[in-house]
Each structure stands twice: as C-alpha cells, then as structure tokens.
Amino acid sequence: MTHISSDPRQRDSKSPDFFPDSALAAKYNRPGPRYTSYPTAPQFREDFPKQQFLKQMLHGDDKKTAPLSLYVHLPFCHDICYYCGCNKIVTRDKNAASDYLRRLRTEIEMQSRLVGATRPVTQMHWGGGTPNHLDNAEITELMHTLASHFRLLDKGYREYSIEIDPRVVSCDTIALLKGLGFNRISLGIQDFDPLVQKAINRIQPYQQIAPLVECIRTNDFRSLSFDLIYGLPHQDRYTIEETLRKVIALRPDRIACYSYAHLPERFNSQRAIDRLSLPPAEEKLLLQHIISHRLQEAGYHHIGMDHYVLPEDELAIAQQEGRLQRNFQGYSLDMAEDLLGLGVSAISNLGDFYTQNERNLAAYYSHLDRGESPVYRGCQINPQDKLRRFIIMSLICDLALDITECNRRFDIDFNSEFQHQIDTLRDMESDELLLISRDRIEIQAGGRPFLRNICMVFDAYLGADPTDIRSARFSATI
Numbered sequence: 158m159t160h161i162s163s164d165p166r167q168r169d170s171k172s173p174d175f176f177p178d179s180a181l182a183a184k185y186n187r188p189g190p191r192y193t194s195y196p197t198a199p200q201f202r203e204d205f206p207k208q209q210f211l212k213q214m215l216h217g218d219d220k221k222t223a224p225l226s227l228y229v230h231l232p233f234c235h236d237i238c239y240y241c242g243c244n245k246i247v248t249r250d251k252n253a254a255s256d257y258l259r260r261l262r263t264e265i266e267m268q269s270r271l272v273g274a275t276r277p278v279t280q281m282h283w284g285g286g287t288p289n290h291l292d293n294a295e296i297t298e299l300m301h302t303l304a305s306h307f308r309l310l311d312k313g314y315r316e317y318s319i320e321i322d323p324r325v326v327s328c329d330t331i332a333l334l335k336g337l338g339f340n341r342i343s344l345g346i347q348d349f350d351p352l353v354q355k356a357i358n359r360i361q362p363y364q365q366i367a368p369l370v371e372c373i374r375t376n377d378f379r380s381l382s383f384d385l386i387y388g389l390p391h392q393d394r395y396t397i398e399e400t401l402r403k404v405i406a407l408r409p410d411r412i413a414c415y416s417y418a419h420l421p422e423r424f425n426s427q428r429a430i431d432r433l434s435l436p437p438a439e440e441k442l443l444l445q446h447i448i449s450h451r452l453q454e455a456g457y458h459h460i461g462m463d464h465y466v467l468p469e470d471e472l473a474i475a476q477q478e479g480r481l482q483r484n485f486q487g488y489s490l491d492m493a494e495d496l497l498g499l500g501v502s503a504i505s506n507l508g509d510f511y512t513q514n515e516r517n518l519a520a521y522y523s524h525l526d527r528g529e530s531p532v533y534r535g536c537q538i539n540p541q542d543k544l545r546r547f548i549i550m551s552l553i554c555d556l557a558l559d560i561t562e563c564n565r566r567f568d569i570d571f572n573s574e575f576q577h578q579i580d581t582l583r584d585m586e587s588d589e590l591l592l593i594s595r596d597r598i599e600i601q602a603g604g605r606p607f608l609r610n611i612c613m614v615f616d617a618y619l620g621a622d623p624t625d626i627r628s629a630r631f632s633a634t635i
C-alpha cells in the first residue's frame with residue numbers, strides 16, 4: 158500500500174503553470190447534452206411507436222446470435238451525496254432491496270423472451286444507485302437470475318463491470334464479485350480532499366480507499382476504474398493537485414473525470430451545496446487542464462472527452478482502431494450493437510429504438526405487477542438521426558470526422574448537406590478548437606474541453622441555431 162498524507166492547504170503548493178482562457182470559458186460555457194446517446198433523452202416520447210418496436214424485437218433475424226450488452230440499474234443508496242444527479246433511493250430498509258429484486262426478476266424473464274436468451278452477453282454493467290447496497294446473498298441471487306435468462310460468458314473476451322461505493326464494501330464482497338464473474342470494478346472516488354468530501358456529504362479518506370484497492374488487486378480483477386468529479390464545492394487548483402497525486406499513487410487502470418453539473422432546481426440534494434463555494438467556469442476549465450496534464454504526465458492516455466487510461470488498456474487500443482463507443486456509462490468498447498437496460502429508469506438501445514423504463518419506482522413496480530413492460534417512453538431513430546449520430550459519435554469518440562467515410566456510408570455530399578454547420582464551425586476553427594478540410598474535421602488539443610459544444614452544432618433537436626437551447630434542460634458544458 159502506498160502511504161500519502163498531508164492536507165493540501167498546509168502544503169507549500171506551487172501554483173500550477175496553467176492559465177485558463179477566460180474568454181473561451183465565457184464564450185462556450187452554455188447548457189448542452191453530454192451525448193451519451195443521439196437523439197438525447199429529452200427527445201424520448203411516451204407516444205413513441207411501441208408496437209413497431211415490439212415487432213422489430215420479435216422478428217429481428219439476428220436475435221439469436223448477435224452479441225448483447227446488459228445494464229442493470231440498482232437504485233438504492235445508504236446515504237445521500239449532495240452532488241448526485243442519479244436516479245437513486247436513499248434507504249437503510251433491507252426489505253426495499255428484496256421488493257425491488259422480485260420485480261427485477263419479472264423484468265429479466267420478460268426481456269429475455271423479447272430480446273433473446275441465447276445471445277452472448279459480451280458486456281454487462283451494474284450501476285446505480287449503489288449496486289453494493291445489496292448484500293452478498295442478494296448479489297449472488299441476482300447474478301444467478303441473469304445467468305438463467307441470458308447467455309453470460311465465462312470465457313473469451315467480456316467486460317462485466319460493477320460500480321462500487323467504497324464506504325460500504327468489504328473485501329469478502331470483492332472476492333465474491335470476482336467469483337461471480339465480474340472482471341471490472343469502478344470506484345466512486347470523486348475527490349480526496351476532506352473539506353470537499355464534507356461539503357458533498359461523502360466522507361471516504363484515502364486511508365479507507367488504499368486497502369480496498371489492494372484487495373481488488375489481490376483478487377486479480379482485469380481492470381480498476383476511478384470516477385472523479387471536478388467542479389465540486391471548495392475544489393481549486395491546489396486541492397485537485399493533491400487528489401491527483403493520491404490517485405496516481407494508486408494507479409487505477411482507468412479514470413473517468415466528470416464535470417459536476419449544478420442543477421439544484423432539478424436535484425433537491427444539490428440545494429445543500431453553497432453555490433458560492435463552487436469554482437467558477439474559468440477555474441473549472443483550469444481544473445480540467447490540470448487533470449489532463451497531470452494524468453498524461455503520469456503515463457495515462459486521454460480518451461475521448463473525459464476518460465484517461467493506461468497505455469495497455471483496451472480503451473487506448475480501441476481509440477486507435479476507431480472501436481470506441483459512447484453510451485450511458487461513458488466510453489466503452491464497441492462490442493455489441495444492442496444494449497438492454499434493466500431496472501427502474503434504465504435506458505435500452507435496441508435495433509432502431511431507444512427506450513426508457515419508468516423512472517418512478519412505484520410506477521415501475523405497478524407495470525411489472527400487472528405483467529406489463531415497464532418501458533414508458535422511447536424514440537425511433539430515423540435515417541437523419543443515424544447520420545447525425547455517426548457524426549457526433551465520431552467527433553466525441555475519435556476526435557475527428559472522416560468526411561469521405563461519412564459520404565460513403567450515408568451516400569451524401571457532407572460539404573453541401575452541412576454547409577450551414579461548417580460555417581458555424583469556422584468560428585470555432587478561428588478559436589483553434591478544430592481544423593476543417595474538405596475530407597476531415599479534426600479536433601485540436603484546445604477543442605477537447607469544448608467537445609460538447611462542437612457536437613451541438615450537428616444536433617438537429619437544438620434548433621436551427623445551435624445556441625438556441627432555451628427549452629432544453631442540460632448542464633453547462635464546462
């Protein structure tokens with residue numbers, strides 16, 4: 158175990174050698190989607206063509222053999238973290254989990270009949286909430302239920318991952334997870350600074366995390382990921398340097414650095430955060446620069462918008478080979494076209510549809526108790542959506558758009574079809590965010606913090622003017 162101590166405010170910290178461009182921060186800091194899907198979730202409608210969706214699922218030719226990705230949403234948490242924007246239920250009631258698992262089992266049975274029980278599950282992710290709010294017996298039972306209704310793999314390349322709250326997990330549970338087939342663990346770290354942890358109501362000192370990391374390593378997981386958040390209360394250039402020093406000492410294989418979205422009008426718990434303690438956009442941009450610089454200096458590759466991975470990690474190789482995808486869990490390998498989401502609020506991407514389950518627990522239960530699908534809204538992806546999704550996902554994953562490939566794939570003339578968008582991008586080109594040629598759009602190093610803004614130019618649902626986002630409910634792009 159590596160021992161690191163010290164309070165950054167006591168340390169004789171040097172000022173980092175980075176200077177944020179305040180003009181760019183002011184110009185581009187506006188609400189925008191994170192593009193974990195396209196069309197994005199606000200486009201999902203209750204009156205989507207559900208019968209057509211069911212028909213496509215039941216008569217899909219590749220249903221028996223095509224790889225499948227599973228997402229399982231487990232919404233319960235022990236305590237509230239003030240920054241949280243997830244769909245979760247804070248409870249200490251143990252019956253809550255067993256009631257939920259009963260309904261989840263019904264949904265698993267229903268969906269395996271619809272989507273296909275024999276398709277190889279190449280990727281599976283348990284997220285939440287806190288998946289390890291379940292006890293060891295419940296975790297085991299859920300995995301057995303999934304294994305009896307889907308074709309889980311025990312050999313060959315597969316990614317089976319689970320999000321873990323480090324405050325409420327034992328080394329016994331880690332060993333159990335490995336035994337059940339998980340090969341990836343992601344730990345919610347967020348920040349190591351004690352003042353920041355207090356302000357977000359998530360106390361988990363480094364001394365608690367380091368032995369857990371050692372336990373995960375001992376159990377030989379293929380990969381360990383850390384989730385970090387920047388833009389939290391009391392974070393500044395000095396605290397982030399100290400957090401990064403500790404993170405680098407523990408050397409996780411992957412690090413996801415998310416920007417905190419302060420939307421107290423949408424998420425009640427965020428009202429407990431003092432707005433004045435939040436770093437302003439300019440400082441957030443600086444934090445992003447520091448994170449990127451320090452992690453790359455430590456040998457990590459910067460992947461997409463906000464992920465960092467060790468050079469030997471599959472994501473680093475996938476980015477070089479153009480096999481990276483972005484979905485509701487961030488960046489991952491493109492290993493299955495269809496994603497089935499299970500559990501309250503879970504989103505699926507099946508065939509030409511996005512669908513989402515009921516977000517309200519009582520409504521989710523009530524559908525399943527009546528033997529009905531818990532899907533309550535969705536969207537059919539039309540050919541124009543597919544074209545724009547290709548463009549947006551190329552930019553956000555590969556940091557480039559191959560215009561020739563886009564023309565070939567969609568039988569279009571990109572430069573005339575998107576003339577208006579190219580004109581808009583010219584302004585970004587003059588800000589050195591990207592380069593445009595006849596055959597390619599290439600994101601420059603300075604454009605990475607503004608990837609969401611660049612993608613917004615191609616989002617047909619934001620209106621003809623990409624700055625017209627008054628009706629949308631998105632977080633700020635910085």
Ligand code: SF4
Nearest residue numbers: 234237238241243286
């Ligand atoms: S951040 Fe995670 S553990 Fe905290 S309340 Fe949200 S879902 Fe629960």
